[in-house]
Amino acid sequence: MSARSSIASPAASPRSRSATRSIAATWPIRSGVDPAAAYVALLTVVRDRIKPRHLSVAILGGSTNMIGTGFLETLFKAGMLGVADGVAVHPYRHLADNIDWEIAHLDATMRRYGTPIPIWATEFSDNYPTPDLAAPELVKFVTLMSASGVRRAYWYALIDQRFFRNMGLFTQSQATKPAAEAFTLLTTHMLPAGRAQRIDTGDRDVRLYRFGGDRWVVWGPSGTLRFDAGRIPSARNRPCPAPASRSVRIRSW
Numbered sequence: 001m002s003a004r005s006s007i008a009s010p011a012a013s014p015r016s017r018s019a020t021r022s023i024a025a026t027w028p029i030r031s032g033v034d035p036a037a038a039y040v041a042l043l044t045v046v047r048d049r050i051k052p053r054h055l056s057v058a059i060l061g062g063s064t065n066m067i068g069t070g071f072l073e074t075l076f077k078a079g080m081l082g083v084a085d086g087v088a089v090h091p092y093r094h095l096a097d098n099i100d101w102e103i104a105h106l107d108a109t110m111r112r113y114g115t116p117i118p119i120w121a122t123e124f125s126d127n128y129p130t131p132d133l134a135a136p137e138l139v140k141f142v143t144l145m146s147a148s149g150v151r152r153a154y155w156y157a158l159i160d161q162r163f164f165r166n167m168g169l170f171t172q173s174q175a176t177k178p179a180a181e182a183f184t185l186l187t188t189h190m191l192p193a194g195r196a197q198r199i200d201t202g203d204r205d206v207r208l209y210r211f212g213g214d215r216w217v218v219w220g221p222s223g224t225l226r227f228d229a230g231r232i233p234s235a236r237n238r239p240c241p242a243p244a245s246r247s248v249r250i251r252s253w
Contacts, residue, residue, distance in 0.1 A: 091141075
């Protein structure tokens with residue numbers, strides 16, 4: 001199995017490290033058993049056995065291969081929010097757009113059953129047609145999840161695999177890929193500045209986000225924004241030509 005690559009929340013200390021245990025919701029096949037109740041009972045056993053000796057271990061429930069709010073709601077009804085430290089989702093998809101809406105819907109659903117627990121994207125990415133397409137989507141994914149309050153996110157995978165040749169940050173020969181350049185930009189320059197915040201431009205087609213006080217991410221189908229910026233990098237952390245007007249023309253990726 002290929003390793004995942006962690007993109008930690010800026011709210012966490014860069015020195016902090018905590019182990020996780022993600023318990024997949026695989027239903028027992030037995031007549032008369034409430035699968036959601038059985039799953040929450042399993043989480044409870046794991047919590048009671050591990051937490052007293054390893055307080056820093058995070059027990060995650062759900063582990064859906066998407067943001068499956070309808071399915072996860074059955075676990076919330078059964079009491080998972082009072083047992084798990086977080087809910088794990090795997091938002092695999094080609095385009096990052098609208099992931100913020102789905103996360104907000106998941107959070108609102110949790111609130112109907114108790115106090116929401118942190119959302120962890122323990123896997124996300126896509127097997128893109130070409131490596132170049134991964135970099136801008138990685139930036140958009142992380143920006144939207146940061147602005148939505150996701151606790152931690154893990155890009156899958158670290159290294160390309162036989163049947164998933166465009167999911168890794170590196171090739172099997174360990175050559176750097178465009179996604180790795182985007183990963184470096186995010187983890188060294190953007191996320192340390194603070195959690196992303198959406199800025200209203202007055203144009204609903206333009207998505208503008210600010211990390212901290214002076215670092216920005218912008219995308220959209222078209223348009224022009226004026227920036228007083230000293231450096232304008234691409235999603236691959238390559239310098240873009242700085243026009244004399246300090247205006248940035250937006251186009252779709």
